[in-house]
Amino acid sequence: MATARLDMKLDENIKAMAEKAAALLGRKSLTEYVVGLMEKDAKKVIAEYESMTVKDDIFDRFMDACKNANKPGQTLRDAVTFTREQGIK
Amino acid sequence: MSWSDQFVELDKSIHDRKSFDCGKEELNDFIKTKAAKHMAAGVSTTMVLPAASPIPGGEFPVCAFFAVTPTSVARETFDHDLVKRLPFYPVPVFLIAQLAVHVDHVGKGLGKISLIKALEYLWNINKQIRAFAVVVDCLDEEAQAFYAKYDFQVLCDHNGRVRMFLPMKTVGQLF
Numbered sequence: 651m652a653t654a655r656l657d658m659k660l661d662e663n664i665k666a667m668a669e670k671a672a673a674l675l676g677r678k679s680l681t682e683y684v685v686g687l688m689e690k691d692a693k694k695v696i697a698e699y700e701s702m703t704v705k706d707d708i709f710d711r712f713m714d715a716c717k718n719a720n721k722p723g724q725t726l727r728d729a730v731t732f733t734r735e736q737g738i739k
Numbered sequence: 740m741s742w743s744d745q746f747v748e749l750d751k752s753i754h755d756r757k758s759f760d761c762g763k764e765e766l767n768d769f770i771k772t773k774a775a776k777h778m779a780a781g782v783s784t785t786m787v788l789p790a791a792s793p794i795p796g797g798e799f800p801v802c803a804f805f806a807v808t809p810t811s812v813a814r815e816t817f818d819h820d821l822v823k824r825l826p827f828y829p830v831p832v833f834l835i836a837q838l839a840v841h842v843d844h845v846g847k848g849l850g851k852i853s854l855i856k857a858l859e860y861l862w863n864i865n866k867q868i869r870a871f872a873v874v875v876d877c878l879d880e881e882a883q884a885f886y887a888k889y890d891f892q893v894l895c896d897h898n899g900r901v902r903m904f905l906p907m908k909t910v911g912q913l914f
Contacts, residue, residue: 701811709814716871719908733855739745
């Protein structure tokens with residue numbers, strides 16, 4: 651595993667608290683504790699951003715609407731014409 | 740101040756983001772503090788329509804912008820038979836994460852121009868990376884009314900916002 655360094659400044663009270671938490675959880679070091687937290691949280695944040703889960707009926711209706719898609723309406727087609735007339739590439 | 744004739748990728752050395760104001764704090768904050776970071780981290784791509792002429796200092800103000808990213812939709816209950824019939828699962832979609840027009844340009848049709856350019860941009864990406872639909876999160880009722888006018892349908896509530904979609908098959912008939 652390639653490694654990288656992260657230097658950070660933090661409030662000394664937070665550091666003391668984190669050291670206590672790391673000890674309570676039996677982590678070998680503060681680093682191990684922080685890295686574990688970062689990995690867990692980063693995965694969660696990215697997963698929430700990259701995908702969404704919807705209820706079954708919503709999903710099924712969505713798929714049906716995508717397969718049997720409506721033709722674009724007049725307003726939408728007019729907007730395309732308008733954009734072309736404005737000459738925006 | 741008139742706009743140039745092309746949406747281009749946001750470049751913080753060329754585009755002035757500080758002067759952007761669409762009247763909505765969240766969107767202003769996005770272009771000022773997040774858009775460039777999101778591009779660098781591969782989170783989303785921001786395309787801007789710069790003004791035709793620069794401000795003193797040489798940077799170009801942003802007249803309008805949109806940010807897009809791929810995402811996907813999954814079903815709460817995994818349906819094995821259904822998923823077998825799908826070419827990709829979770830179902831890939833494109834998200835228009837942000838879209839905003841500077842207050843100086845409101846009422847000139849730049850909102851619909853930005854939307855059409857965003858759809859065209861995504862349609863071109865779709866030739867390489869397939870998606871089933873274009874999805875948007877509506878910041879407020881005004882945004883929801885805007886997208887509804889252009890055939891977007893309500894998908895669901897997502898983090899307290901209405902999420903809407905337009906099938907890619909519909910988009911494909913526009914270009």
